[in-house]
Amino acid sequence: MVNAKEISGFLNEELKTKDFEDYANNGLQVENTEEIKKIGFSVDASLETFEKAKEAGCQMLITHHGMMYKGLTHINGHHYERVKFLIENNIAVYCAHLPLDAHPIHGNNIQIVNILKLKKIKPFGEHHNQTIGYQGEFSGTLEDVKKALEENGMKTRSLDFGKKEIKTVAIISGGAAENTFEAIQKGVDLYITGESSQYLHHLAKENKINVIFGGHYETEVFGVKALMPLLKEKFNVEVEFIDVPTLV
Numbered sequence: 008m009v010n011a012k013e014i015s016g017f018l019n020e021e022l023k024t025k026d027f028e029d030y031a032n033n034g035l036q037v038e039n040t041e042e043i044k045k046i047g048f049s050v051d052a053s054l055e056t057f058e059k060a061k062e063a064g065c066q067m068l069i070t071h072h073g074m075m076y077k078g079l080t081h082i083n084g085h086h087y088e089r090v091k092f093l094i095e096n097n098i099a100v101y102c103a104h105l106p107l108d109a110h111p112i113h114g115n116n117i118q119i120v121n122i123l124k125l126k127k128i129k130p131f132g133e134h135h136n137q138t139i140g141y142q143g144e145f146s147g148t149l150e151d152v153k154k155a156l157e158e159n160g161m162k163t164r165s166l167d168f169g170k171k172e173i174k175t176v177a178i179i180s181g182g183a184a185e186n187t188f189e190a191i192q193k194g195v196d197l198y199i200t201g202e203s204s205q206y207l208h209h210l211a212k213e214n215k216i217n218v219i220f221g222g223h224y225e226t227e228v229f230g231v232k233a234l235m236p237l238l239k240e241k242f243n244v245e246v247e248f249i250d251v252p253t254l255v
């Protein structure tokens with residue numbers, strides 16, 4: 008018999024949430040009073056996700072993006088509707104944002120590194136005074152990279168302004184368009200992130216770098232999915248991935 012606080016305590020240790028300076032509130036955002044028999048895993052803490060978690064019979068939901076960010080002072084509007092739904096249905100929500108991007112085993116970024124079989128990996132991506140991404144060596148073409156990403160559910164909208172033969176790749180999942188500057192400065196052949204921004208077209212063109220946008224959602228399913236076997240084994244609970252892709 009396990010409750011949400013015990014699972015939260017275990018995850019906080021495992022993901023070293025205290026080590027991160029994050030604008031998201033990592034940890035147990037909403038608690039409940041039920042024994043946890045089934046946990047849902049999803050990217051976003053939205054009302055649609057909560058409804059699907061309820062349908063799936065989950066007492067707890069673990070998400071990458073939380074529902075309350077720093078500075079939230081009023082529980083009204085959609086915040087109220089979300090909290091109301093969770094409390095009425097006795098569902099707990101745990102959030103792990105940057106700790107689940109950066110984790111060296113469970114993280115979103117290391118898993119994309121593994122998909123591309125990058126070698127000689129080193130940290131990449133300054134984000135709030137910490138490093139959350141990776142760069143490494145690849146041997147193949149830009150098309151080879153796109154194929155591998157697509158085979159693993161990611162999008163491949165791209166700015167193909169660099170070399171066709173790719174030797175170095177840098178990766179930050181989600182919304183890290185601004186780290187294209189760092190990728191240029193470090194001379195990598197290809198930068199992969201989740202979503203784009205208008206200024207990147209000319210920036211990438213003038214600096215002759217390739218940039219692939221794998222989708223914010225699509226590059227961030229890996230972290231929560233990696234926690235599924237871990238918690239199933241540790242707490243003997245049922246687990247289910249709640250897939251709610253976004254149109255972004």
Ligand SMILES: [Zn+2]
Nearest residue numbers: 072181182227
């Ligand atoms: Zn994100």
